[in-house]
Amino acid sequence: xxxxxxxxxxxxxxxxxxxxxxxxxxxxxxxxxxxxxxxxxxxxxxxxxxxxxxxxxxxxxxxxxxxxxxxxxxxxxxxxxxxxxxxxxxxxxxxxxxxxxxxxxxxxxxxxxxxxxxxxxxxxxxxxxxxxxxxxxxxxxxxxxxxxxxxxxxxxxxxxxxxxxxxxxxxxxxxxxxxxxxxxxxxxxxxxxxxxxxxxxxxxxxxxxxxxxxxxxxxxxxxxxxxxxxxxxxxxxxxxxxxxxxxxxxxxxxxxxxxxxxxxxxxxxxxxxxxxxxxxxxxxxxxxxxxxxxxxxxxxxxxxxxxxxxxxxxxxxxxxxxxxxxxxxxxxxxxxxxxxxxxxxxxxxxxxxx
Numbered sequence: 198x199x200x201x202x203x204x205x206x207x208x209x210x211x212x213x214x215x216x217x218x219x220x221x222x223x224x225x226x227x228x229x230x231x232x233x234x235x236x237x238x239x240x241x242x243x244x245x246x247x248x249x250x251x252x253x254x255x256x257x258x259x260x261x262x263x264x265x266x267x268x269x270x271x272x273x274x275x276x277x278x279x280x281x282x283x284x285x286x287x288x289x290x291x292x293x294x295x296x297x298x299x300x301x302x303x304x305x306x307x308x309x310x311x312x313x314x315x316x317x318x319x320x321x322x323x324x325x326x327x328x329x330x331x332x333x334x335x336x337x338x339x340x341x342x343x344x345x346x347x348x349x350x351x352x353x354x355x356x357x358x359x360x361x362x363x364x365x366x367x368x369x370x371x372x373x374x375x376x377x378x379x380x381x382x383x384x385x386x387x388x389x390x391x392x393x394x395x396x397x398x399x400x401x402x403x404x405x406x407x408x409x410x411x412x413x414x415x416x417x418x419x420x421x422x423x424x425x426x427x428x429x430x431x432x433x434x435x436x437x438x439x440x441x442x443x444x445x446x447x448x449x450x451x452x453x454x455x456x457x458x459x460x461x462x463x464x465x466x467x468x469x470x471x472x473x474x475x476x477x478x479x480x481x482x483x484x485x486x487x488x489x490x491x492x493x494x495x496x497x498x499x500x501x502x503x504x505x506x507x508x509x510x511x512x513x514x515x516x517x518x519x520x521x522x523x524x525x526x527x528x529x530x531x532x533x534x535x536x537x538x539x540x541x542x543x544x545x546x547x548x549x550x551x
Contacts, residue, residue, distance in 0.1 A: 203271055236271045249338040286455050288398075288475060293381060305346050311353065312339045360538065367548075371489045373449055382453045384476025397477045402551055403439065403470040403487070404463065405431045415464035428467060428546045435468040438549040442490040446474075449482050485532075493545035497533040 204325035229239045241258035248254070263269040264276045288295075301309075320330045338351060366372065389396045402531035431438075447454050458472035504510055509520040516526040528536070539542050 204508055209495060229329055233270045236274070237471075238269055238271050240269050247338060247341065250343045253521060261436075280457075287455065288457075290383065293383065301348075302346070305343065308343045308346060308348075309374075310324060312336060312343070354537055358376045358467065360534065367491065367493075370491055371485060373485070373489050376448055376451045378447055379452050382455045382475070384452060384454075396475075399474040399476070399478050401474055403442065403472065405435070405467045405469075406550055408465070408467075411465045413464075417465075426504060427547070428465075430494065431549050432466075432468055434492055434547070434549045438490065438492040438551065440472060441492050442486060442551065444491050445486045446478070446483075449486055450476065450478050460463070487551045490551060492549040494547040494549070495537060495543075496546040497530075497537055 231237075232239045238258075238260040240261040240263070242261055243256050244259050245254050260272050260275075261269050262276070263272045266273040315332055315336045319329050319336065322329045322332060343352070382530050384396060387397070389395055407427045407429075408417075408425070410418045412418055412421075443454065443456070455475045456472045458470055461469050461471070463469045506519075508521060511521050512526055513519050513526070516527065518527045520524060520527060
């Protein structure tokens, strides 16, 4: 018996058919492939560039600066090579880098003088009740010119109100030994045989506390007992705790500890930090610093749910959010924080620990 005719698994599509058109590469994909081939950013950001002398402007594309390959391979590779160069050059330094700023140039001083004159004109216009749009635009152009000339920092002090909390340490955290921090970043060296000098380093891993047991896929074994709230808040405020542990580590080590670190999520999706420290720090000191480091989150209480389901606050254009039943305006975030500041017995809503 003759076998029935079987078509090829992937036959060539008919010329001009829809299947043939579907196999053609999209123009955007072709352009992105060429950009990746030649190391060009595939997601450039358009920025308006203004000439402070003529007032003319044009649009220029600047690299997106992504550090993830899936977003922009060219920028991610550029960032990777930059980090490698920084690590190679900084890790093997035997002398302190020069961090003193250069003296202001004549052009920078002239721009600063011009800005001071414009600021005086703007202040006079505000006092007299005149329009300040033109002079404010001129000040912004001078600010851009000073930034382009190599001036860093803000030209005017910030007047934003800063909330100050007590610096008294928690009673459940061990005290750190008082050590004078030397203005050095190199760390200790050790002399070996034949006069060879060694400068060891330390590898440290920082992770969050346990919120409950998880399985091999990172799923909580007991969802009713797993502390989801603590996991979410620790993830949000993890950078603050990391910044605090570097401060404490430098105080204990006695010098400005330098490090290279990478952040990655664990299987349970908790943040996980691996850091290579330049210099030698004992395990005892590392454990002491980890136990003594914490970050307190001063937020209004979120323990009681006031509005839920269909009963939700209503937005009013003049008064903000109001109570749906009484129509009374609800407290803003700043007002709630003011009440928290006025409470002498207030407790932090969350404490981040390692």
